[in-house]
Amino acid sequence: MKFKKIVDVYERLEKTPARLEKTDIVARLLEETPDDLISIVIQLLLGETFPKWMDKKIGIGTQLLIKSVANVTGIKESVINDWVREEGDVGKAVGKAVTNKKQVSFFSEELSVEEIYNTLNRIVEFEGTRSQEKKLAYLAKLFVAANEKEAVYLSRIILEKMRTGVGEGIIRDAIAKIYSVPSKSIDDAYFLVNNWGVVAKAAKDKNLEKLGIEPFTPIKVMLAQKVRNLEEGFSTVGKPCALEYKYDGFRMQVHKVGNKVKIFTRRLDNVTEQFPFIMEAVRKNVEGDCIIEGETVGIKGEKYLPFQQISRRIKRKYNIEEMAKRIPVVLHLFDIVYKNGKTLLNTSFEKRRKILESIVKEDEKLVLAKQIITDSEEEGNAFYKEALDKGNEGIMMKNLNAPYQPGSRVGYMIKLKPVLETLDLVIIGAEWGEGRRAHWLATFLLACKDEEGNFVPIGKVGTGITDEMFQNFTDILKESIISQKGKEVVLKPELVVEIAYEEIQRSPKYESGFALRFPRVIRIREDKGPDDIDTIERVYDIYEARK
DSSP, X not given: OBHHHHHHHHHHHHHOOOHHHHHHHHHHHHHTSOGGGHHHHHHHHTTOSSOTTSSOOOOOOHHHHHHHHXXXXXXXXXXXXXXXXXXXXXXXXXXXXXXXXXSOOXXXXXXXXXXXXXXXXXXXXXXXXXXXXXXXXXHHHHHHHOOHHHHHHHHHHHHTOOOSOOOHHHHXXXXXXXXXXXXXXXXXXXXXXXXXXXXXXXXXXXXXXXXXOOTTSOOOOOOOEEESSHHHHHHHHOSSEEXXXXXXXXXXXXXXXXXXXXXXXXTOOBOGGGOHHHHHHHHHHBOSSEEEEEEEEEEETTEEOOHHHHHHHHSOOSOHHHHHHHSOEEEEEEEEEEETTEEOTTSOHHXXXXXXXXXXXXXXXXXEOOEEEEOOHHHHHHHHHHHHHTXXXXXXXXXXXXXXXXXXXOSSEEEXXXXXXXXXXXXXXXXXXXXXXXXXXXXXXXXXXXTTSOEEEEEEEOSSOOHHHHHHHHHHHGGGXXXXXXTEEEEOSOOEEEEEOSEEEEOSSSTTSEEEESOEEEEEOTTOOGGGSOBHHHHHHHHHHHO
């Protein structure tokens, strides 16, 4: 399949703001795509090469990409960097370099989708000595064959900074349209396998219901709704119910088959190597093959450490043992969804908890989440106070008869925290500062999600941020810049932050229809991705409740 075909689609998508029209464009391309390429084509439409949960990272930054293009075109890196600043877009700058190249290649074939995928798949494998040199050589092969338009979009794929407005919601709706399947059925299948190509093929073959859990392929975790008090919680999940500590840590999904263990976060990142002692504890103390869930919490003495302490370990690649000694962690297990080849999704929570208890031998690294079963508000409030006194966020309340519903907030479990209502929002834009903040991104545009999963602005924040945080935000967000005009930058929605505020107001200024008064940053939510942020519906509920 010629890459040119996808490039033509990219161009149409960029020119089309309407979601339904984008869905139609994607649907037509998928209908024309051979079965053996559909997974690759869907990933390319999303501006990625591999599903997020796979242990495959291209690992090519902007400057290495520019270096490769400079080698191919004979144009100096400094000139290409100037074009990046002028265009506000790496892809357009690379396209310009390819158009103006001084070195002429005498023979090259048209780029194919297969060649791009195979080349990037090889690049992923390069590590250690001379790996950068090898990556440059393989990149060169692609850019030698690329024309201007292909170079623009090839650059964006490599940097994972596509600008076509195609997200997972559009992919889902396109698959549903082609094969006449309800969108919810597509979602339910995707939450189990996290691979759009597998879902598309199953939808075509009318086999969606046959898709199931596979060890070492993470599933979307079940999400909790929020309530304001214990009484509201009981009315949602019923009486009696299970109450558990709500730990302030990282939610983890642990897969074990034989002696092999993999650990995934709720964002589906593989963090097995960052937690070797947890991996060893699971091998030693968990019986049989299983997929279990829990919260990993930092601990000092009898007190739990704040979330930010343990978050340092998620991205840590080196000196893991030294970090583990300084910030010891404990995995508190609270659910199981698979055991010895059998899915437990439709098993009641009460039974799942008993199965979990039967296969876990507790030790200092691996314990069961503290739980009581009650229908008493007095007992529940005492348990809530106890949880807070020990440094936890609050409590979970769980329906004893509920199945496990991946990816959904269905009222089977809820969370109760102290009254301060914060919002988890994603940063979609920023402005460079002035004066002593001139070298930092200093004001950040925040977004929530609308009903269709689009990111809609709800306010800007520049307070509650220390100099250290400004530096940290800038270091993280520089890699997410899609375009820049003057001091303003457009960012790929990746960094999620927890935001406190004085109140929510109606406002025509922002697309969400709301604005936050006196917002301030509480913390980065490294355990959450853009799909996990709060929705306009929740913003509206808080607005109405406070009003």
